[in-house]
Amino acid sequence: MEAVEYFEVECPEKAGGDYYRRIADVVLLDHNLIRVVLKLHIFIDPKVPLFVAGGVTRKLPGIIRLRDFADLNIQERKVTISIGNEAYLAPLLQILWKKYGKDNVEQPDRFTIILYLDEDESRSLEDLPVFDPSESIYKDLIYALQVIQPEGFKVRRQYYGNGRFYLVASEDTLPEDIEDIVRQKFSLMGESL
Amino acid sequence: MILVPVTYKGGIYRHDEIIDLIEDLGGYIIQKHMIAQEVVLQALVPKDDIELIRKVGKPLTGELTLSPLVGTEIAVVTPSLEIHHLPHASCDIAEYIRRFGAKTNMVGLARGFGKRIAQLNDEERDVINEHDLAVYLLGDFETCIEKKFPVLRRGIVVPIVLCGGPPTDALKAIIDPPVDGYVGSIGRFMHRTKESEEISRLDDVVEEITRVLDKKREEMAKDPLSISPARLMDIISEKIDEIHEVLSPTPITVQMGGLRVKLPYDTFGPVLRKTEIDEGVTVGDLAEVFPSRMRDYILIRIKPFSETNLVI
Structure with missing residues (x-):
């Protein structure tokens, strides 16, 4: 975990804490998330029982817009989109179908989409936000934390956004002051929620 | 004649000679694997003839090793079959025990996870009790093991070997009443066991299982079975064609x-009971034939000498 600036596992049982340190390390590595996480603090108290994992992410890649992966050719009302990277084709089609209706979106082959639009619309098309990678990274991160946590902790609360994320989980109802506990763990990292 | 459990590994060429030899000497082939050009035989052979088999097998590049667990069926019990325990920990251990000749079955409990919410249902209990031994693989925290283990062991009558993250002494201290075997420092982990230290932990598990089973064998030797299970297997595979x-x-x-x-009980249970072992002695005389809780299989429990006054 050299890539992570701060990584602590806090646990009243020392042996158990050491095992979970290794588990967290392996899981984040397996899920290719080690480069995403800047700081991570895990707190496990098997007596309560309570699992808190909170952390800070590195700067994530920005929103992918249409011009990032496709070329636009506008001839009067006819707009031809040539796809360069197929990875974002599916989300793009979903957006276009929703916006203009399936009947108005022609796709003669896999890499070409033809639309008939007004001038105003076709000008703004280049900046159309298609895909937000941070969303899926946060989802992956929360999933990885669920793999790390002791099994059977079915009561969960999670949060992500603004470079921060946390997951708290327990077998029983979460304590009312759970957000204070999370804040306290963030302050240990020198961060605030 | 004392039969010793062994594993024979060798080339496929002329391996039938080894099988014939073992059978002629009065031994039994428990399982035969063919893997590409290699044959692995798990067998029970007479103690005095081990050297002879080694000698015959040598020109065929055969290798004979003692495998203390041949002829046993072991349940590897994990709190669930979720990613938290699979594939590492559970599969690594189950597979490693298999290398020593045991037949292992993985039992993933439906609701075995959690500390307070862990449960064991009657089907799981009965399936575990059908084995010779149960290996429980629990987690890393003492508190959790202490709280949940009494629930998971309820109604289990076969010997238990408990594996968990805390050191062996700590496990011994928290389990009351004691179980038959403990292996510490092998709890939940998410990586493959590759390092020598981790492999030695797996060896500890095998050692502990062998110790517990040897103790069980000693107990059973005081009142021997009416027929050896391996011999009964031979008779069944000879007399009941459908098994093939x-x-x-x-x-x-x-x-x-x-x-x-592994035949349906409804059809073959009565047939099995009436199968003749020796003149006038049937399987039903020497053993009890039950429906197994595992699928629709048949479970045969051989009665001891004290009940039948017969040893075949």
């Missing part, structure tokens, strides 16, 4: 005190 159509790797699984026959 079963595609499972071990159509008849040998246990220490009985057999699991």
